[in-house]
């Protein structure tokens with residue numbers, strides 16, 4: 001699995017705002033938007049383009065257009081905060097939604113929404129979830145995409161625990177195709193309640209309130 005930790009001053013600043021317990025909802029959403037835009041640049045690095053002629057006011061030169069747009073899949077709820085930054089750069093990208101709630105007692109992911117269509121063969125997909133803790137929720141989303149034929153998937157996260165990264169590696173070895181992970185940080189680990197430490201708390205609750 002290809003792992004990229006985005007090391008950029010603007011990403012570090014936005015992450016600090018997200019981590020700060022005194023950041024309110026508006027500030028949290030704003031920082032998440034900034035960070036999602038930065039992560040989008042990294043996620044899009046490998047997209048293929050076709051060159052095309054462009055006429056400037058002075059002469060003709062060579063430009064580029066994207067060959068194919070990725071399917072963007074936010075994992076509800078927290079992943080919704082990463083969607084605007086992705087669509088800012090790829091406004092025509094197809095979008096599907098996966099809703100997964102981690103049962104905080106059993107830690108088992110409980111799916112409640114899935115709008116991913118069949119027939120994703122040959123399509124690149126980006127799964128958006130700011131938190132990769134145990135990896136259970138991401139694994140559930142990745143399996144759904146693999147079942148529909150997606151074999152080229154990028155997970156776009158903000159804060160990852162080493163345990164979640166290992167879970168993704170295990171999923172890849174189980175044969176879901178080529179996986180990439182792009183994140184703003186790899187944190188120290190998980191506490192007894194399986195929250196990422198130091199982390200940023202519960203990204204869903206901090207954006208949308210407690211369930």
Ligand code: PRP
Pocket residue numbers: 075076077078079100101102103109129130131132133134135136137138164194202203204205
């Ligand atoms: C959180 C988070 C991830 C998941 C990470 O979502 O946003 O989706 O838990 O945990 P895991 O890696 O151990 O599965 P949560 O279930 O709290 O739902 P929410 O986004 O609606 O708040």
